[in-house]
Amino acid sequence: MDAIKENFQKIVSEAQRDGAKVEMLISGGESLKLGFQQKKLEKFESTQSQMAGLRVILGANQGYAYTENLSLEALLRTYNDALNNAKTVQSEDAVEVPLVKPQVIPSLNLFNPEEIPMDKKMEVARSLEECCLNADARIQSVPYCGFNESISFRRVLNSEGLDQEFKQNYYTGYAYPLAKEGESSKMDGEGFFARSFKDIDAKEVAEEGVRKSISRLGAQKLKTGNYAVVIDREQFTTILTMISGYLSAKEVHENKSLLKGKLGQKIASEKFQLIDDALNVRGTSVRPFDSEGAPSQTTVLFENGVLKNYLTNLEYAKKMNLPHTAHAARSPASAMDIGPTNMIVAKGDKTLPELLSKYDKVVHLMEFSGALHSGFKESTGDFSMPAEGFLYENGKCMGPVDQFVMSGNVLDLLRDIDELGNEYNKEGNSLIAPDVLVKSLSFAGA
Incomplete structure (x- = not known):
């Protein structure tokens, strides 16, 4: 038995005496960062890290604590802190959260370290x-x-006997x-x-x-008006980021989601299909289990524009009587939450030139140049963001354009999706999307 397992078993014994359940999440890894500026080495950073976060479930209450020291003494202190937090922090609508029992998880062999000089x-x-x-x-x-x-590595252990890495x-x-x-x-x-x-x-x-x-050199100002727009496959990820919070059952329960009460309703264009797939190795959020140790799966979020599911962890699946989708998300230093993994928009059948030539004038949006937090209002879905791109007339590129602001509402944008491209953005993102043609959006420019 390894030291972590052995130490955790002693914590489980403490928890049993206290009438509690306990779960431990450990994450960490190694990283090397290199960078050159003006042909000279400007950055050389090599780091190692590990952290353990304990969740104690006492009846319907939950308590959390974390430590970077994985010795038995430090873990026992952390357990007692989490236990005291569980005794102190109470919620009016709390439910007793079950722990994941040992079970088969999907096989993902993505650890192949290489000896590169x-x-x-x-x-x-x-x-x-x-x-x-x-x-x-x-x-x-x-x-x-x-x-x-x-x-990077993540390991989840709990008092039900679960141990997965x-x-x-x-x-x-x-x-x-x-x-x-x-x-x-x-x-x-x-x-x-x-x-x-x-x-x-x-x-x-x-x-x-x-x-x-x-x-993009020599860009001209775009004239104010409404334009059809092709949101580049690398930039549609910003739109997915806007809507991702709405899909959390926790956000729905807390009345923070514009999609509350809309399960089974047509929200977007019938051409919009969206899934969350933690097992897709193309995405950077690939994982065989979530932060509670539940096996990963594929979850359909939108099908032909219809909202099919919210994302849930064990607590909110039970609290809201929803399917459990295994989307528990947390770091060792945070409380349990819900988060997406690899969100994937289904491709269409149109080439980029076909998308850019469908209307007389089309803006090919290549960059949202403002920060999302300053240009998007989550409570209403409205956005107003500086952007840059290229103007096309009858399928011909008229040159780069900048100094304009694209405005609209993210749910209206989803409804106005006209066509989708047949290629995905490059690998290296947890948000996977093709080029997306939207019928009309407002542009404030010259």
């Missing part, structure tokens, strides 16, 4: 900047670029070059996500970042 990793980090600088004379600098290597490793990197021509300056970029070092192509990533930045 440091100089090879440094070369990737160096190339991300160097290739950008060498690609075009209009590239002035690369303000944001870097290479990351990560190993998931590890994974991966590489990420990015290059965002700044292009300048005359008075016009623009920055865009590209990134990568790879589970094998051999799949990294730093030169390709850098050149695509350069292409994107240069393509």
